[in-house]
Amino acid sequence: MDIDIDYVARLARIELSEGERQTFAKQLGQILEHFRKLSEVDVSGVEPSAHAHAIYNVWREDSPTPAMSVEDALMNAPAKRDNQIVVPKVVDEA
Amino acid sequence: MSSEIYYRCVSELEAMLDRREIAAVELLRVFMERKSAVDDKVGAFLSEYPDEAMSAAEASDKRRASGAKLGPLDGIPVGLKDLLAVKGQKLTCASRILENYVSPYTGTAMAKLESAGAVFWGRLNMDEFAMGSSCENSAFKKTRNPWDLSRIPGGSSGGSAAAVSAGECACSLGSDTGGSIRQPASLCGVVGLKPTYGLVSRYGLAAFASSLDQIGPFTRSVKDAAILLNAIAGYDKLDSTSVNIGIPDYLSALSPDSLRGAKIGVPSEYFIDGMDPEVRACVEKSIKKCAGLGAEIVEISLPHTDLAIPVYYIIATAEASSNLARYDGVRYTRRSAEARDVVDMYFKSRAEGFGEEVKRRVILGSYVLSSGYYDAYYLRAQKVRTLIRRDFESAFEKVDVILTPTSPTTAFKLGEKVSDPLSMYLNDIFTINVNLAGLPGISVPCGISAGGLPIGLQMIGKAFDEARLLSYAYAFEQASECNGQNPKL
Numbered sequence: 001m002d003i004d005i006d007y008v009a010r011l012a013r014i015e016l017s018e019g020e021r022q023t024f025a026k027q028l029g030q031i032l033e034h035f036r037k038l039s040e041v042d043v044s045g046v047e048p049s050a051h052a053h054a055i056y057n058v059w060r061e062d063s064p065t066p067a068m069s070v071e072d073a074l075m076n077a078p079a080k081r082d083n084q085i086v087v088p089k090v091v092d093e094a
Numbered sequence: 095m096s097s098e099i100y101y102r103c104v105s106e107l108e109a110m111l112d113r114r115e116i117a118a119v120e121l122l123r124v125f126m127e128r129k130s131a132v133d134d135k136v137g138a139f140l141s142e143y144p145d146e147a148m149s150a151a152e153a154s155d156k157r158r159a160s161g162a163k164l165g166p167l168d169g170i171p172v173g174l175k176d177l178l179a180v181k182g183q184k185l186t187c188a189s190r191i192l193e194n195y196v197s198p199y200t201g202t203a204m205a206k207l208e209s210a211g212a213v214f215w216g217r218l219n220m221d222e223f224a225m226g227s228s229c230e231n232s233a234f235k236k237t238r239n240p241w242d243l244s245r246i247p248g249g250s251s252g253g254s255a256a257a258v259s260a261g262e263c264a265c266s267l268g269s270d271t272g273g274s275i276r277q278p279a280s281l282c283g284v285v286g287l288k289p290t291y292g293l294v295s296r297y298g299l300a301a302f303a304s305s306l307d308q309i310g311p312f313t314r315s316v317k318d319a320a321i322l323l324n325a326i327a328g329y330d331k332l333d334s335t336s337v338n339i340g341i342p343d344y345l346s347a348l349s350p351d352s353l354r355g356a357k358i359g360v361p362s363e364y365f366i367d368g369m370d371p372e373v374r375a376c377v378e379k380s381i382k383k384c385a386g387l388g389a390e391i392v393e394i395s396l397p398h399t400d401l402a403i404p405v406y407y408i409i410a411t412a413e414a415s416s417n418l419a420r421y422d423g424v425r426y427t428r429r430s431a432e433a434r435d436v437v438d439m440y441f442k443s444r445a446e447g448f449g450e451e452v453k454r455r456v457i458l459g460s461y462v463l464s465s466g467y468y469d470a471y472y473l474r475a476q477k478v479r480t481l482i483r484r485d486f487e488s489a490f491e492k493v494d495v496i497l498t499p500t501s502p503t504t505a506f507k508l509g510e511k512v513s514d515p516l517s518m519y520l521n522d523i524f525t526i527n528v529n530l531a532g533l534p535g536i537s538v539p540c541g542i543s544a545g546g547l548p549i550g551l552q553m554i555g556k557a558f559d560e561a562r563l564l565s566y567a568y569a570f571e572q573a574s575e576c577n578g579q580n581p582k583l
Contacts, residue, residue: 003461012415012460013422013437014453015445024454027515031458034516035404038474041481048476049483051305051335052291052532053557058334072198078429087424088436 003028100128100261101580104318107264108166111158118151118158118169122213125171129216129262132583137237138247138257139216140176141184147171147215154211166321166345168211173263175254176217177224178309179298180204183214187300188232189222191447194427201298202333203267203309203326210325218253218266222449223418224274224302226250227521230512231451238508239282240581241547245505248278251312255282258312260583265313265322269299271306272406273500273525276537279312280500280550283539283579285567286312287319290557291532292337294323295330303413304335306406306529315577316538316568320344323560339558347561348568354388356566359493363399364524370503376541376549377499380570384497387573392493396485399527401478406526407519408462408475415459421447454515479530486531490556495566498524500537500550524552534560538567539576548576 005025009016016024070083079086096102099116110116116124126144133139154169174180177187179197186192200208208214221231229237229252237252239245240260247256251268255278258266268275270288279286287310294309301307311322324345329338360381365374385391423429423443430442448456462471489496502523511518528535533554540551551570555563571577 005457008457008461008464011464012453012457013419013440013444014448014456015441016453017445020450020453024457027454028458028461030516031407031519032461035408035471038401038404038408038478039470041398041401041474041478043474043477043481046477046480048473049479050476052483052530053337055292055335055337060331068198075198076195076427077425078423078427085424088433088439090436 003032096578096580098261099124101314103315104166104170104264104313104321105315107170111169118154118213119148121169122147122151122171122215125215125261125263132260133262135238135243135583136240136256136260136262137235138218138253138260138262140186140188140219140234140253142216143183144215147213150213154213157211164209164211165325167207167325170212170264171215172207172212173216173218173254173257173266174204174214175220175251175266175268177220177269177300178204178267180214184217185300186234187223188220188234189447189449189452190233191421191428191443192426199298202295202330204298206326206328216257216263218257220253221250222452223300223414224250224269224271225414225451225455227273227277227518228511229253229278230508231449233449236508239505240583241283242505244507245547246281246508248281248501248505250274252278254312255279255284255286258282258284258314259581261580265311265318267309268312269307269309270529271302271410272529273522275310275312276525276535276550276552277501277522279537281505281548283548283581284312284314285316285319285536285538286310287323287536288528288534289323289327289560290534292335293327293558293560295328295333295336297330297332301417303410304417305413306410316564316571317345317348319536320348320564323564337558342561344561344564348565350569350572352565353384353569356389356495357392357493358384358389359392359394359489359496361394361396361399361489361496361498363396364498366502366523368502369499372543373499373501373503373549377497377551380540380551381497383573384570387569394489394493394496396489396527398478398481398485402482402527402530403519403523405475405478405482406522406530407458408471409479409530411455411459412463412472413459415456415463418452418456451515482527483531486533494556495563496554498552498554500524500552504543504545504547504549528554533557534563536563536567538571540574541576542579
């Protein structure tokens with residue numbers, strides 16, 4: 001089976017080397033081939049399972065509780081300033 | 095009882111601490127010295143915290159001296175898979191992308207162990223982001239099987255299994271998404287338990303596939319697994335999939351006679367072609383042993399077993415592609431220095447930070463979720479997951495527990511399967527169904543191959559029926575002649 005490796009790598013936001021492109025395209029094709037037996041199963045009327053044990057509407061009290069400090073929350077950010085995470089410019093100036 | 099202290103069970107170490115035959119600080123030193131002596135060969139540890147551990151051990155000794163012991167784990171040195179959060183400790187997931195990440199908080203299971211007096215002293219190797227069955231996908235080092243250093247320890251929790259097997263910590267925690275506790279436990283000759291989905295909080299476990307992941311213990315005995323499960327099980331409002339049910343005392347539920355009258359299912363689909371004949375013979379002998387202990391053996395059928403691998407690798411990679419989207423260069427330590435703009439930052443940070451298997455799975459997961467393929471792959475896999483769950487529900491109307499091999503082979507050689515991802519995936523055939531159905535499973539040593547490699551027996555229980563599962567496993571273990579054997583390192 002063929003897979004458009006460039007399109008999927010773009011969806012995954014991963015830049016691939018030329019070697020990775022070729023290896024992954026071949027390996028993912030083989031893996032998808034192995035998945036083909038799923039298409040032969042009769043699943044008409046079968047509900048999908050997102051979890052093993054369905055749990056719905058998990059709420060908790062809307063009351064304040066202690067939260068992580070700003071310092072702790074930002075301790076792993078690669079760049080920070082004024083209690084905020086610095087990122088490259090997203091919008092060009094007009 | 096083993097003459098070497100580092101090969102003794104938690105329950106034995108607790109008795110020694112209680113009788114003042116050893117202090118917690120001395121016990122910690124025993125494991126530290128053992129680690130220094132063997133970890134150059136085994137390679138289980140990624141980082142260690144000797145000073146913090148020594149302070150925790152001193153505090154434990156003070157509690158015992160003042161009669162304020164916290165429980166059976168007070169003063170016991172525990173290792174943690176390097177994806178479990180402890181505030182101030184590194185958490186790398188064995189990935190370059192998290193090489194410098196330090197946890198800003200402690201996860202629930204680890205907090206429960208800390209408040210039970212456990213001493214965390216080292217962080218253990220794994221396949222990157224828990225993706226793998228051999229521990230060879232770690233970005234940092236290879237871990238070797240203590241029984242044969244030319245072989246893999248299994249994965250993904252390979253470091254957690256090898257460290258317990260080699261006597262470098264008394265017990266450890268790992269995580270199991272498709273067999274990542276049970277398979278390495280089997281290959282390293284220790285006990286590994288994957289609890290029912292929802293029994294142990296996942297808060298503070300770095301997510302791989304959230305509908306499948308569970309934290310569980312590696313131990314030298316079933317009794318120790320019960321001690322650890324007692325400490326870590328329970329409802330947690332910080333995990334919305336945590337299930338709010340009563341937790342029994344797993345330790346007092348253990349009985350050596352529990353297999354008398356037990357109904358044990360053996361699925362015909364699990365004795366497949368390509369299975370190692372020695373593994374097969376050993377598991378068949380173990381089934382006879384259970385019958386000899388009074389169990390009734392019932393042949394059962396799990397007809398959708400052969401679909402488990404495609405279902406698992408679609409669901410797990412889809413969830414992984416979503417969970418690992420957060421590693422984008424913004425918040426989690428590593429940002430590419432080469433990036434030209436914000437989008438380029440995503441592409442390059444992930445290209446530089448992720449290893450080959452992680453890239454392969456995130457791309458596969460993106461594909462099965464993508465427009466035009468979602469129904470054919472992801473949705474269809476979720477429907478077949480329902481059929482797999484129903485297989486188990488029907489089987490458990492007739493039996494109390496299901497017996498299978500844990501792994502189709504003993505430990506393979508390093509490098510043997512690394513270039514063929516599909517053959518590596520097929521290695522998970524006996525364990526992944528259990529995650530898809532959300533059931534508890536335990537691997538217990540059941541024999542040693544002629545080549546000197548451990549073989550594991552898997553017992554699968556009903557959801558939240560760990561008390562019975564552990565008790566059956568205990569009865570089997572007490573009657574097993576391989577009980578108490580250790581690698582010669």
